[in-house]
Amino acid sequence: MPAPPQSRPRLLRQMNERSVMRVLQQHGPCSRADMTRRLGITAPTISKAVSSLLRGRMLEEFDSKQDGVGRPARQLRLATETAQVIGLVIDAQDCHLVSAGLDGQLLDESLCKFQTPKTYRSLISKVVKAFDQVSNGRAVETLGLGISMPGLIDYRQQRGLLSPNVPITNGQSLARDLTETLGIGCVMLQESHSLCLAQHHYGDTAGGNSRGLDNFVMLDIGAGLGMGVMAGGRVLTGHSGLAGELGHLPRIPNGRACGCGKRGCLETVSCDSALAWLVSQRIGRSIGIDEIVQLTQSGELSVDDEIAQVLPHLSFAISAVISLYNPSKVFICGRMFDLDDKLFDRLLEATAADTLAPAFADCEIVRASVSKSQGAVAGIIEYLTDSLVPGVDGLFAPANDSTDVATATAGTR
Amino acid sequence: MPAPPQSRPRLLRQMNERSVMRVLQQHGPCSRADMTRRLGITAPTISKAVSSLLRGRMLEEFDSKQDGVGRPARQLRLATETAQVIGLVIDAQDCHLVSAGLDGQLLDESLCKFQTPKTYRSLISKVVKAFDQVSNGRAVETLGLGISMPGLIDYRQQRGLLSPNVPITNGQSLARDLTETLGIGCVMLQESHSLCLAQHHYGDTAGGNSRGLDNFVMLDIGAGLGMGVMAGGRVLTGHSGLAGELGHLPRIPNGRACGCGKRGCLETVSCDSALAWLVSQRIGRSIGIDEIVQLTQSGELSVDDEIAQVLPHLSFAISAVISLYNPSKVFICGRMFDLDDKLFDRLLEATAADTLAPAFADCEIVRASVSKSQGAVAGIIEYLTDSLVPGVDGLFAPANDSTDVATATAGTR
């Protein structure tokens, strides 16, 4: 039961290595000397941690011309030429694989796409095939694979629990099965969580720098109302990975039937699909959000009435999120706002009126700038980084059925 | 800017000391040998950590007869006879001070109560006076003081931001001022957060053992709808300490005016005060929840109609909380359920119907068993424990305006 742990002194070294990775993730490339300044760890220690990471293909050195007195620094960055990771996105219709450097930059030319298979077995083989294709294309080491998928995921067991849209993954441990087959680390993430991680690490640095943001919410208002919450620098999962199920708050008494089995859930009236449904009802045929955007922009269709119906519910959703999580930003993923430039501003106004002033004042609502592919990649990179320190208290912490062991969280200033 | 940190090797020792404290907090008294088994840390290391904590008056040794072969173990427990902490609860009407051991057990005979003063200055002097009374009564060392107070608190700056009910604390740093005057560590906590901590550490072990519970929600439905959320073992604060403002979700369009300035907030229709307001309206005079409970129990008053109005809103609140935080338990603090034994069951039923099934199935809704006094005490103990490791990532983490320093989280299994 005690599970003989490895020697404790090693912990410090592991923590230092993780700190080095985190600095590069947050601030981009820098030299060893920069790290000693940032982390307050002495130079020789940084050197040792760095060389260990270089050996493990997590980092790479490069020269960069930069003027200034003194010996020029050897710059370090997250590995992009010596190593890569793979991101796998599973959606209802199709899947795609893409490779990326450890800095999270996608290598778009490596994209590989296929229809979501009908059975779990063929999913595995399809993924393996695509993996070989993507992986062997470049002569670099592949360190891991991250999987972004819809539905409910048990992070501790790394198993899919319930995915209405991709039922073949239910009860399956895709990550574990692929780890065995491919021989590299694989992790699964709920897609909203993956977007959160992506935003955390690789968020649009131009429009406001979300890197290292510790409290924000990612709202996916596409096919449903998905949400990922970053709270205190960690993805909020709750007791069983279900936290953030905003979409199924009761909203319309005896409203439209929801996929969850209840009626009038918030997501039946406040997402792209809800808008599409309303429009479909009116025009008498099934129409999707993409087509709606297209027809509206070409002036062939007007959906003002439907927008007017959806908007208050959406602003309620955002208002709730701000009051309950007190994020410094809310990122919104959805096509709805492509309909009209002023729509987003109308949403902001409506939300402001609904929300407790101090929480709203502290929060910026913006459109998201990350993709699920980036999310999948961010997931595996997060995993690899956290794996440097055993027992780290992150999203992928191993099963802690008995909370026997006290954990200590530490850093330096 | 680099802020020269103390030597890094010391970090391990500090983490070990914190681990020892955590084990005792979670599992109660045990011997050094038990700790080596629980923590997987070797015996000499445990011994050193323990003796350091003994010197710091955080622990104490005691003998206990227990049969079994072998040399009898020297039991260790959180200090109760050699040290104490003080809890201060500030409420709208009055304040009380109480002392407790480091195990969180209140020493009821030490209770000291006074009316909440009208000025901040007199609050300070009142507290100091009461502190001396409580503190000098016993010949033990006082290690710190925890303050539970309503309103909004900036944890990093340890300053009261906005407290409608106790406005004299607005903008004041009571903790810092008392630290200077008293010469011991003082911390402030928002009262719902304090209840969370209390439940986390000292929760009713009889009825289901909430000790060490890592994901739960504490709902205070007394004078408003206060909430504290424990997520992943940490109190959820959000970006500026406002997380969990459930009470001000918009609920009734153009409803009754709320203290926050808006109309129809959830807390205007779903707490003890809301019930009392409804009853007051009907009977034509102002009546409080205590009197309502009293009159109802004696059969002089029936409030079924008002209950029927309040209950759906309350069940919506709980439903939202379960969907959004996925807690394993929801603790409810309030007098309302003293009205009728069946009331609580009715609430459960209504909530079940409203909530996403898997999240509801994983969650138990129970009445809370902790007090604000315990919360204040739990707060200072949490602070003292976390202070063992500098830079620990807890509720009382110091200001990290620039996220310059990467933190590593670690433990052992």
Next chain:
DNA sequence: AAGGTTTGTAAAGAAGGTTTACAAAAACTT
């Protein structure tokens, strides 16, 4: 009383971080 078992500590050894010293590489100065 002897043997067995568990507990707790002391001493030696190992691992890691820090301090000190120094070489390397570029820009600035004379």
Next chain:
DNA sequence: AAGTTTTTGTAAACCTTCTTTACAAACCTT
């Protein structure tokens, strides 16, 4: 152009901490 200054990165000695090993203490069983 040569020397000086500044910054970077590593090597060696030292210190702290944890671990391994050994052992004494205390109690139970036979």
